[in-house]
Amino acid sequence: MPINPEEVSENEVISILSRPLPGGRWSPAVGRETLDLLAYLNLSEESSATLSHEALAILGQCISPILPEGSTTGLVVGYVQSGKTMSFTTVAALAHDNGYPIVIVIAGTSKPLLNQSTERLTKDLRLNSREDRRWKPLLNPKLTDIQGITNTLTQWNNPETPDNAKQTVLITVMKQHTHLKNLSKLLATIDIDLKRVPVLIIDDEADQAGLNNAVRRGKESPTYARLLEIRRHLQHHSFLQYTATPQAPLLINIIDVLSPNFVQVLTPGDEYTGGKAFFKGSEPLNRPIPEIEIPSDENILSGAPRSLRLAMALFYLGVAAAYVEHDPPKGNRSMMVHPSQKTVPHAEYKSWVDSVQTMWVDVLKSGSQDPDYQSLLQEFKLAHDDLKKKVTDLPSLEILSNKLYRAVSGTRVIEINSKQPDGTPQIVWKSDYAHILIGGQAMDRGFTVEGLTVTYMPRGSGLGNADTIQQRARFYGYKKSYLGYCRVFVEDNVKNALVEYVDHEEDIRSRLSTFSQSMKPLSEWKRAFILDLSLKPTRPSVLALPIYREKYSNDWFYPKASHVNGEAVTWNQSVIQNFLSSLTFHPHSLDSRLTKAQQHEVSLNVPLSVVLTQLLLSLRIADSTDSQHFTGILLQIERYFKENSDTSCAIYNMSQYRDKRTLGIRGTLPALHQGANPSRGSEKGSIYPGDAEIYMPGQLTVQIHNLRLISYDKKHEYPNVSIIALWIPEIMAKGWLVEDQ
Secondary structure (H helix, E strand, O other), X not given: OOOOHHHOOOOOEEOOOOOOOOOOOOOOOEEHHHHHHHHHHOOOHHHHHHHHHHHHHHHHOOOOOOOOOEEEEXXXXXXXXXXXXXXXXXXXXXXXXXOXXXXXXXXXXXXXXXXXXXXXXXXXXXXXXXXOXXXXXXXXXXXXXXXXXXXXXXXXXXXXXXXXXXXXXXEEEOOOHHHHHHHHHHHHHOOOOHHXXXXXXXXXXXXXXXXXXXXXXXXXXXXHHXXXXXXXXXXXXXXXXXXXXXXXXXXXXXXOOOOOOEEEEOOOOOOEEOHHHHHOOOOOOEEEOOHHHXXXXXXXXXXXXXXXXXXXXXXXXXXXXXXHHOOOOOOOEEEEEOOOOOHHHHHHHHHHHHHHHHHHHHHHHHOOOOHHHHHHHHHHHHHHHHHHOOOOOOOOHHHHHHHHHHHHHOOEEEEEOOOOOOOOOOOOOOOOOEEEEEEOHHHOOOXXXXXXXXXXXXXXXXXOEHHHHHHOOOOOEEOHHHHHHOEEEEOHHHHHHHHHHHHHHHHHHHHHHHHHOOOOOHHHOOOXXXXXXXXXOOXXXXXXXXXXXXXXXXXXXXXXXXXXXXXXXXXXXXXHHHHHHOOOOEEOOOOOOOOHHHOOEEEEEEEHHHHHHHOXXXXXXXXXXXXXXXXXXXXXXXXXXXXXXXXEEEEEEOOOOOOOEEOOOOOOOOOOOOOOEOOOOOOOOOOEOOHHHOOOOOOOEEEEEEEEEEOOOOOOEXXXXXXXXXXXXXXXXXXXXXXXX
């Protein structure tokens, strides 16, 4: 049963947990502030329980407020538009309940994003409507705010101040080095010793701007330097990195101060729709923008492309349907046109949208007797047929046509960018029901569009950074109730990138979720995940360490340095022999012409689950390069296994009469497989095809070799080295990334 705030006294604190959650340092308590917030949010019982449970888990891994000092960094991973702000607002409320006098929210790299986060905090914490003054909000504070902060901190140390009268200073600051420098100066100037003051720092969109993009030059970028400076002023603090794209925080060097020590993966609510809904399944919600309809210096367009007109028709029909369903309609409906970051194309698309809207208003106003009206109605019929595929209760086109004039004429078209005469416009959502927003970077990462249904994004994949492409997906969110009206128009490269990202995102979230239960520091998490080779994980400027990338498809892998560690050699021999002893083998070939070295045994239909658990996951790969590639191959195999758990493998126990192999000059095995017999000519391979041709097509194939290895200078010998060779079929092909930390 949820706790009723009305049944809790003003000073009472309700402890939800008797001991820390797995991986936690301490047990936070839920008090009046958190209860009031949860009641205000008015979520379902299940959603409220999930929100509070995950907030408790996050704060429980932070530094306890009763400790004298300490610092830590945590990573909190959600989906794009999935409720991360609600999560950190709840964590902030818990921080107040548990004795944190200061909460700092680093929110947005632009004024619109800063204002959006500030307004959301103000709304959910009811800062303008409550009477108890539990919070002291400060926006982009300067030195003139010192007295207010000092007075507040003094009350926390005053034993005569009741707990319900203690304020928490809530600082929201733009993620920009000048504003962060002002905050740093303020913290350095406060008279009260901050070393023992528990502080919670929340970095929203933590993968953006704050990381050191000068690391490869051996320098510190300005924003990164300011963040470190702020943290140095606070000897007792926890730094929470909130993001939907965690690639950069995970891949920076683990010795970096901003490398996270723990992770929490957030659970979206039932109404959330993401990449699977828009880009997977039999009838996804994406539509193509043909290359010929994307303007460029070589492709000059004289008017609105056909795909843009279709997108607008879909949007206006959705607005008309809302008027049919409920008049006046609730909430908002929006369309987003998201071209290049350059502002010139914004104006071009704005003129096209304005022109189409004006023309359609004139035609709709003329009435059904006008021939242009019937022609326009045919254009809307194409959009109506598209909507019918997903909206089961869609009103007829005849009914909707009666509302179209109002829907089109009542939609406000706004260009959103900083080049406007009065700066980036602020959208007053309550003023108009329907909006078409046109802009680039201002509507990129972190920007929330209320009631977004149709997205038109005529831009390429840019530099191919996976996190940047995903952050443009403003069309994800809590849309299940009106998902049938949603469409996203993208060109093929972006569509393919977003399709691939779905698998990547689920893979990385799954691995992080599993690891978070291990109670180990995140520095021990293997930096390895599925990622298509066409995508980069993040901007290279923040990465200092080498990254291995590959995709095995109808190809062999074998470790080239299986001999380098004596303990690993002994261990692997034992693992392999135990595995082989559990199988039943028969001769691979009965051809009497084969030499003893060419006579192998095979065991077919071995469950992949057995191969994974009893062989591959137990092997020790000592060489670093071999290990990176082996880890990547395991990612490929495990991903395939999740969707094909009943698949089988072929295991070949290669002949024990194998000859020796000579290592290369660098001490690694240049070639494992024996060649064909005969080795050349028209009869090549007629007796023996060669080791590399011995595999089961379409199945994972494992060859077990036992060899005597001789060093290049003939001075060292490594007898009886067990080596596995893996044939990775095309059906298991998937790009991956492994970073050597």
